[in-house]
Amino acid sequence: MMVKPKNSPICPITAALDVLGGKWKVFILSYLAEHGTLRFGELKRLIPKVTQKMLAQQLKELEEAGLVNRRVYAQVPPKVEYRLTAHGQTLCPVLRSLREWGYLHREKLGAEEVTCPEVSAEKLIAVE
Amino acid sequence: MMVKPKNSPICPITAALDVLGGKWKVFILSYLAEHGTLRFGELKRLIPKVTQKMLAQQLKELEEAGLVNRRVYAQVPPKVEYRLTAHGQTLCPVLRSLREWGYLHREKLGAEEVTCPEVSAEKLIAVE
């Protein structure tokens, strides 16, 4: 996580990356945007490679950032639900466009594997 | 950088984060989107906190990912220009929406500093 230089006007990109810059945060936010409400274990199953520790940690940071809401039910075994806060919902367009681009980029990757490795015109050296 | 599990269909988010997930990449891409063409030193000045090493490394990775084009002029002292490739340009909407959200989020942060620290309604414990 980037440290916020307190009392200095930070650029918008920094402000965004400060709260989104964990290894799993965008995944978590994406799934919450898609499913609305998810329990801890459901998120864990949706993101198989995340460890319990990391999932808990990233969720806590997202909660502290005001993007995710944590609702604890007073029952045993425990039940905790996560959802986007109103402010978290404002991320949906960003998440959508990122996801869309990822889709596009993945297509591009797949396409490049089959084309012959010709030198792209952009690699040529320019002489002034 | 996340490792791409070769020959396994990766989700779009992973595909995107694989190439965008460096500490400085989004900054670099943003500035290139904004300015069109930038030399190494210009980028360095635009992002004061990045070190030479990191800037060079992230640029190299962006180039390898096909998002950034590197043009070397055969002159001394060296002159190298960076710009977005066509594929890199497809990121512009993503960068724009991220930047816009960052702007919004920064406003929110500023607003919270002055409001009294009341317990948000979302913090209440639910009982089923």
Added chain:
DNA sequence: TAATGCAGGTACCTTTTTGAAACTATTGAT
């Protein structure tokens, strides 16, 4: 009485990332 399910917490360790500082190459200007 013991095991089960859920949502974590924690200590310890390894890996990855990042930073600081010095070094390189080349040529024209002083």
Added chain:
DNA sequence: ATCAATAGTTTCAAAAAGGTACCTGCATTA
């Protein structure tokens, strides 16, 4: 002969991030 300018690279060390394995609490169920 030396310096300046640009775009890096290299080495070593520090810091951050991440993973593993194990621990907790407690009502319910077998």
